[in-house]
Amino acid sequence: MYSRKIDNYWSFKTADTKEFTHCYHNYPAMMIPQVARQLFEDYAPKGKLELVLDPYVGSGTTLVESSIKGIKSIGTDLNPLARFMSKVKNTHFNIDLINDGIAAIITGIIIYNPAEVINTDFTRISNYLFWYKEQDLYKLSYLNQLISELNPLIQDFFLLCLSETVREVSFTRNGEFKRYKMSEKQLEKFNPDVFNIFERKVQRNIKGLEAFNTTGTENLASVYDFNTSNGIPSEVIEKDSVDMVITSPPYGDSHTTVAYGQFSRWANEWFGFDNAKIIDRLLMGGVISKEIKFSTNSINSELENIKKLDEKRFYEVVSFLNDYWDSIKNVAKVVRKGGRACYVVGNRRVKNIQINLDYFTAEMFEKCGFRHEITIIREIPNKRMPSKNSPTNKIGEKVTTMNNEYIVIMTKL
Numbered sequence: 425m426y427s428r429k430i431d432n433y434w435s436f437k438t439a440d441t442k443e444f445t446h447c448y449h450n451y452p453a454m455m456i457p458q459v460a461r462q463l464f465e466d467y468a469p470k471g472k473l474e475l476v477l478d479p480y481v482g483s484g485t486t487l488v489e490s491s492i493k494g495i496k497s498i499g500t501d502l503n504p505l506a507r508f509m510s511k512v513k514n515t516h517f518n519i520d521l522i523n524d525g526i527a528a529i530i531t532g533i534i535i536y537n538p539a540e541v542i543n544t545d546f547t548r549i550s551n552y553l554f555w556y557k558e559q560d561l562y563k564l565s566y567l568n569q570l571i572s573e574l575n576p577l578i579q580d581f582f583l584l585c586l587s588e589t590v591r592e593v594s595f596t597r598n599g600e601f602k603r604y605k606m607s608e609k610q611l612e613k614f615n616p617d618v619f620n621i622f623e624r625k626v627q628r629n630i631k632g633l634e635a636f637n638t639t640g641t642e643n644l645a646s647v648y649d650f651n652t653s654n655g656i657p658s659e660v661i662e663k664d665s666v667d668m669v670i671t672s673p674p675y676g677d678s679h680t681t682v683a684y685g686q687f688s689r690w691a692n693e694w695f696g697f698d699n700a701k702i703i704d705r706l707l708m709g710g711v712i713s714k715e716i717k718f719s720t721n722s723i724n725s726e727l728e729n730i731k732k733l734d735e736k737r738f739y740e741v742v743s744f745l746n747d748y749w750d751s752i753k754n755v756a757k758v759v760r761k762g763g764r765a766c767y768v769v770g771n772r773r774v775k776n777i778q779i780n781l782d783y784f785t786a787e788m789f790e791k792c793g794f795r796h797e798i799t800i801i802r803e804i805p806n807k808r809m810p811s812k813n814s815p816t817n818k819i820g821e822k823v824t825t826m827n828n829e830y831i832v833i834m835t836k837l
């Protein structure tokens with residue numbers, strides 16, 4: 425059908441996936457930078473390579489790799505935390521200003537007095553006393569206060585460090601993307617040192633920034649919030665202008681696969697970002713529809729089999745694929761002739777039936793005037809998502825859903 429090759433070189437088993445600003449912030453289902461890097465190496469389109477697009481930007485891996493290569497890039501995501509992260513990771517902050525900033529923050533921490541915390545209204549955070557110790561909320565708020573007193577040019581760098589801290593000192597369980605509270609036993613032992621956690625993140629990210637700053641000075645990446653399923657604004661990206669798309673779309677809707685919104689809710693609520701509580705509903709497949717907008721040969725029998733077993737699950741899958749198909753149509757229009765689209769996808773199982781999203785991706789792009797070149801299968805030892813997750817959403821219930829990912833490479837004719 426659409427030719428696949430297994431290539432273990434692409435596993436990058438021993439590679440450092442946290443170089444440069446890739447170390448800044450955790451995010452579910454991050455793509456590893458080596459994949460983007462190797463795609464530039466092996467599958468850059470013929471002719472110019474001046475504009476890269478990532479329609480599901482997430483933590484901004486593709487954008488960082490484009491910046492490092494000196495290429496302009498555009499990314500979009502409906503999750504404000506993803507956008508914030510991508511923006512900060514692609515900014516060449518002045519290292520001297522950053523060092524002054526951390527020195528000022530450390531001085532502030534030394535004289536910390538809870539009575540001097542200005543903002544002690546935490547009502548923007550749902551159920552805040554269920555998720556945090558009050559004393560830790562005060563410390564987080566104090567860090568926010570110290571950051572707000574810094575030079576505005578560098579505040580975002582520190583706010584991103586705070587974002588990870590906000591999640592880490594909450595009572596959410598380690599290693600889960602969903603909002604599961606720690607057990608009573610874990611809570612008894614849980615005593616996070618808020619300031620220390622924050623400082624360690626700052627030190628780690630300064631190292632990343634120093635490395636990133638050796639690669640250039642210009643900020644080459646732009647981050648937007650448009651939904652490619654609805655359209656791509658022509659004032660942002662002109663038709664036939666993108667040389668290369670490098671992206672990893674979700675594998676399915678956020679409710680039954682990776683809960684991007686739940687993972688991000690800590691920071692989205694803390695910073696008062698838009699739609700903090702409803703992100704998962706906005707993402708592809710977030711709204712269930714009974715209409716089928718696409719026609720497929722490549723995964724038709726799988727979909728029929730799922731329908732026979734469970735109609736509700738069938739429409740969940742279809743709703744995701746509808747949005748994905750709409751997005752592909754819009755992305756296809758902005759790629760130039762000879763341009764490349766590289767989609768890194770996962771083939772999840774629903775009702776124990778594998779949905780070959782790599783075939784579906786190739787087939788839909790073909791309908792939009794692309795030729796499928798090859799699909800590379802790689803193992804995902806480094807991927808920042810559990811190789812096991814619970815499709816039934818029950819705490820503790822784990823079923824293996826994915827071990828490989830599929831890099832689908834297509835050229836616009």
Ligand SMILES: C[S@@+](CC[C@H](N)C(=O)[O-])C[C@H]1O[C@@H](n2cnc3c(N)ncnc32)[C@H](O)[C@@H]1O
Pocket residue numbers: 451452453454455456479480481482483484485486500501502503506650651652653671672673674684706707708747
């Ligand atoms: C697999 S993640 C991308 C990970 C990214 N490659 C990285 O390295 O971090 C998929 C992203 O798609 C976003 N997303 C889902 N539906 C979207 C839509 N309709 N428009 C834009 N982004 C969407 C999610 O918020 C999530 O950040």
